[in-house]
Amino acid sequence: xxxxxxxxxxxxxxxxxxxxxxxxxxxNASNAIEHxxxxxxxxxxxxxxxxxxxxxxxxxxxxxxxxxxxxYAFISNIDGAAISGVTADGDETTVNEKTAKISSENPKLKPxxxxxxxxxxxxxxxxxxxxxxxxxxxxxxxxDFNNFQANSASVIPYLALCQKYNVPALxxxxxxxxxxxxxxxxxxxxxxxxPFVLYHMGFNTSHEEAINVAQEAKNKKDALxxxxxxxxxxxxxxxxxxxxxxxxxxxxxxxxxxxxNHYDTYLGPLxxxxxxxxxxxxxxxxxxxxxEIFHLPSSTPSQGNQQKNEPSTGKSEDKTRKN
Ligand SMILES: [Zn+2]
Numbered sequence: 001x002x003x004x005x006x007x008x009x010x011x012x013x014x015x016x017x018x019x020x021x022x023x024x025x026x027x028n029a030s031n032a033i034e035h036x037x038x039x040x041x042x043x044x045x046x047x048x049x050x051x052x053x054x055x056x057x058x059x060x061x062x063x064x065x066x067x068x069x070x071x072y073a074f075i076s077n078i079d080g081a082a083i084s085g086v087t088a089d090g091d092e093t094t095v096n097e098k099t100a101k102i103s104s105e106n107p108k109l110k111p112x113x114x115x116x117x118x119x120x121x122x123x124x125x126x127x128x129x130x131x132x133x134x135x136x137x138x139x140x141x142x143x144d145f146n147n148f149q150a151n152s153a154s155v156i157p158y159l160a161l162c163q164k165y166n167v168p169a170l171x172x173x174x175x176x177x178x179x180x181x182x183x184x185x186x187x188x189x190x191x192x193x194x195p196f197v198l199y200h201m202g203f204n205t206s207h208e209e210a211i212n213v214a215q216e217a218k219n220k221k222d223a224l225x226x227x228x229x230x231x232x233x234x235x236x237x238x239x240x241x242x243x244x245x246x247x248x249x250x251x252x253x254x255x256x257x258x259x260x261n262h263y264d265t266y267l268g269p270l271x272x273x274x275x276x277x278x279x280x281x282x283x284x285x286x287x288x289x290x291x292e293i294f295h296l297p298s299s300t301p302s303q304g305n306q307q308k309n310e311p312s313t314g315k316s317e318d319k320t321r322k323n
Contacts, residue, residue: 033264038270038286039071043073043074043251045230046073046255047077047254058106060256061256062106064264074110076099076113077090077095080142080146082146092119092123099111112137115139115146117141123157127139139167147178150178150180150186151183151186155187159191163193168293170197171184171198175203175204181201184213197228198225198228211227213225226293227244227248228250230252234268238272238277246281246284249285250289273285
């Protein structure tokens with residue numbers, strides 16, 4: 001009898017434990033997961049295409065965007081990157097046609113041209129077709145994945161197009177001599193009216209150089225530098241906002257680097273940032289700066305107005321639009 005009782009106790013305990021773990025896996029519990037929920041968030045850095053080892057699928061992007069109430073994401077096709085065995089290294093026309101198709105089918109996705117300066121068959125003429133005829137919103141450059149220096153001669157014709165069509169240049173900013181903030185600043189000074197967005201504000205660096213560059217450009221008014229915050233520790237993001245100003249720091253996430261639940265990674269940092277700056281600064285950071293550089297309609301964010309301003313004609317009066 002006593003032996004039986006001893007046998008029963010562990011069984012009861014195990015049953016209780018199983019019930020508890022069932023509870024934590026119930027649908028109600030998973031629905032309670034908190035997501036970003038700030039109206040009007042614009043992500044200036046997202047991808048389509050394939051990168052070995054990462055889930056960059058369109059389904060994951062759309063699902064995590066919808067769950068986290070992201071208004072727009074600006075996409076470029078990473079199939080343009082030239083990393084042997086990892087990315088497709090497709091030509092400019094093919095990869096950007098895919099961006100055009102996907103963004104035309106999904107109004108929350110806005111197209112950016114993936115440029116390959118100096119690559120075989122690549123040219124600013126190709127880029128111009130996408131800016132002029134397909135209303136692309138900007139040109140994305142990845143000096144490290146496409147093996148060119150940000151300030152090299154092959155980049156200039158593309159940047160001239162950014163000026164002509166009044167659209168931003170978005171650079172992967174790392175720490176290498178090809179992609180450092182200083183090198184990008186050098187070329188940005190040649191196009192002082194073009195917004196230059198520094199993705200990652202110095203990937204894998206202390207971010208100090210990018211912050212200094214943005215501050216110097218703002219003080220001297222000799223270039224328009226914006227710092228984008230994907231993969232940047234929250235304290236460095238706050239330092240950038242406090243040092244350079246919320247009008248020069250912009251929300252971007254490198255979606256969907258973290259896969260299906262990508263935006264959840266940014267929930268904590270966003271809360272910290274929101275708690276540390278004014279409501280006006282927070283709006284600049286998540287929404288207004290993007291509206292300004294991409295010339296999005298300034299109506300209520302939730303209206304989802306898809307119109308954008310016509311690209312400029314390249315005439316001189318357009319150059320005075322921004323300082
Ligand atoms: Zn990226």
